[in-house]
Amino acid sequence: MSPAMALVCRVGGGAAPRSLRWVPAQRRTLKLDEVRVQVCVASVNPIDVKRAAGYGRKVLSLLGAGGRELVLGNDFAGVVTEVGPNVLHVSPGDRVWGLVPTGPQGAHRSEVCVPSRWVRPLPAGTLMVSAAVLPYTFTTLWRALKAVGLHQHNAASKHVLVHGAGGALGQLAIQWLSRWGARVTAVCGGASAARCLALGATQVVDRGTTRLSDLPSDCDATLNFGTWADDADVLGRLHAGALGHATTVHPLLGHIDDRGWLTGGLACLREWQAMRGRQRAIAPKARYAWTVFKPDVDAMDAIQSSLLSQPLVLEVGHHTRFDQAESAFAHVGQGHPTRAVLVAPT
Ligand SMILES: NC(=O)c1ccc[n+]([C@@H]2O[C@H](COP(=O)([O-])OP(=O)(O)OC[C@H]3O[C@@H](n4cnc5c(N)ncnc54)[C@H](OP(=O)(O)O)[C@@H]3O)[C@@H](O)[C@H]2O)c1
Structure with a gap:
């Protein structure tokens, strides 16, 4: 098994710029209702760029997400590698998409451990990148x-x-x-x-x-x-x-x-x-x-039904590897109408 990695953002503020580092991370034990997913694609949303500059640090500290070093990101698609004993709707090897609730440990990492209600199977024929830009927005x-x-x-x-x-x-x-x-x-x-x-x-x-x-x-x-x-x-x-x-x-x-x-x-x-x-x-x-973002099971179900029938579309204008994430943050920060995604280094 390759080592777990995370894109750690050192939050900027005042004259200090943000920094992004792709570094080894701890792998944690899965809870009963959690799914471990090897992340293949994660999106960069405007909130990530803003949080990287210190925005929201006080309110988000209530969610444990106000520190100077954060793993950002809310959206991902990837492959299930392990499921807790209470998880029934996905199994190891399944391709999935999902959402990581806002906190100190986001989706910009090589693997995520998330409650199973925030994970859905990726419908056949759907590209990971197409699903990975939808959940947060x-x-x-x-x-x-x-x-x-x-x-x-x-x-x-x-x-x-x-x-x-x-x-x-x-x-x-x-x-x-x-x-x-x-x-x-x-x-x-x-x-x-x-x-x-x-x-x-x-x-x-x-x-x-x-x-x-x-x-x-x-x-x-x-x-x-x-x-x-x-x-x-x-x-x-x-x-x-x-x-x-x-x-x-x-x-x-x-x-x-x-x-x-x-x-x-x-x-x-x-x-x-x-x-x-x-x-x-x-x-x-x-x-x-x-309106404030908050994970919502009905919204997840609505995305899934759209992927199965008439997929919602958000164009992706920039792909880059997690270890070269700076350009994706720059793309989103410049206000492009297209999204940027991070993909796992091969
Ligand atoms: N409160 C929350 O929890 C929450 C959650 C998600 C997003 N947001 C915020 O909601 C906003 C939209 O999100 P998004 O994901 O759609 O961002 P986005 O993809 O970056 O799009 C923002 C769009 O707003 C338009 N715009 C830019 N400057 C403007 C101005 N001065 N006046 C009017 N329109 C302007 C631009 O489109 P045109 O040039 O085509 O008009 C731009 O593409 C962002 O500020 C984001 O941070 C908040």
């Missing part, structure tokens, strides 16, 4: 949709505005909502317009040439994956009887990092209340949510 989307009250049985014909539609969350939102029969207005940079239309957007608005505030207020739901600075203008597109608004680009982690628990927490509360107040004035019964 789709789960976040799933939670945002749930937060605004959109689901399979009420989404048909609803008008949903997606801001930041050219990014990974936006691309998955367009695909998923159009499958549910919703009409999606994609607000994106001009370079992303063709991609958003191809993925199923009903119409595209170029944020470089059209102001959000000039768009009609006729949306049933709004999703802000673009920037917090636009939150008021995005939710301003709701109509009076709308379902709700969710944003993933809220200042929760950033304020607490910068100002501490008390002052940062109070600043968040004030901003949340102010924004929710604006929304109440427009759409009194609409929900208002700051």
Whole structure:
């Protein structure tokens, strides 16, 4: 058996840059309901790049993930090498994809040990790389949709505005909502317009040439994956009887990092209340949510059913080996619309 390895990120901060080192790691004993997976592919998400620069360290310390040395990453695909005695749905030798909950020991390693509920068999014909880019981002989307009250049985014909539609969350939102029969207005940079239309957007608005505030207020739901600075203008597109608004680009982690628990927490509360107040004035019964990623079994099942029937697609624009991970972090940090993945050295 080859030695276990991990991509250890020394978190940057102030003038100190982050560093990434592929180093030997300890192999631990499996718990009763856990699966050990030899990781073949793991994705790099924007949160990894941000965490590598110190973002979220205070709030994530509640999950044991606030230290200076972390193994980042939430998504993986690989081959099962061992299962605990309570695991029934996968066996050694199976190709799988899965999610590692946020903590100090993420998916950027040669093998992961995860509770079996976060692992699914990879359907025949599905490439590992195609599945390994989905779990973290789709789960976040799933939670945002749930937060605004959109689901399979009420989404048909609803008008949903997606801001930041050219990014990974936006691309998955367009695909998923159009499958549910919703009409999606994609607000994106001009370079992303063709991609958003191809993925199923009903119409595209170029944020470089059209102001959000000039768009009609006729949306049933709004999703802000673009920037917090636009939150008021995005939710301003709701109509009076709308379902709700969710944003993933809220200042929760950033304020607490910068100002501490008390002052940062109070600043968040004030901003949340102010924004929710604006929304109440427009759409009194609409929900208002700051979405935070959290593993979700229903989201995992939804990804699996999509892989079995009509796979969700996120283009991968950069592959590199774990021991050369810097370029993948650079790709994501530069804001490319495609994802980057790390593959095991052969
Ligand atoms: N709270 C959470 O738990 C959570 C979880 C996942 C993601 N997030 C955050 O949600 C955001 C979107 O995630 P993602 O995975 O989709 O990121 P991504 O793939 O990097 O996409 C972000 C997209 O936002 C658009 N954008 C960039 N600057 C913008 C601006 N100034 N105004 C409006 N849109 C802008 C860009 O698309 P266009 O140029 O085409 O418009 C970009 O591709 C990121 O900030 C991410 O960190 C938060």
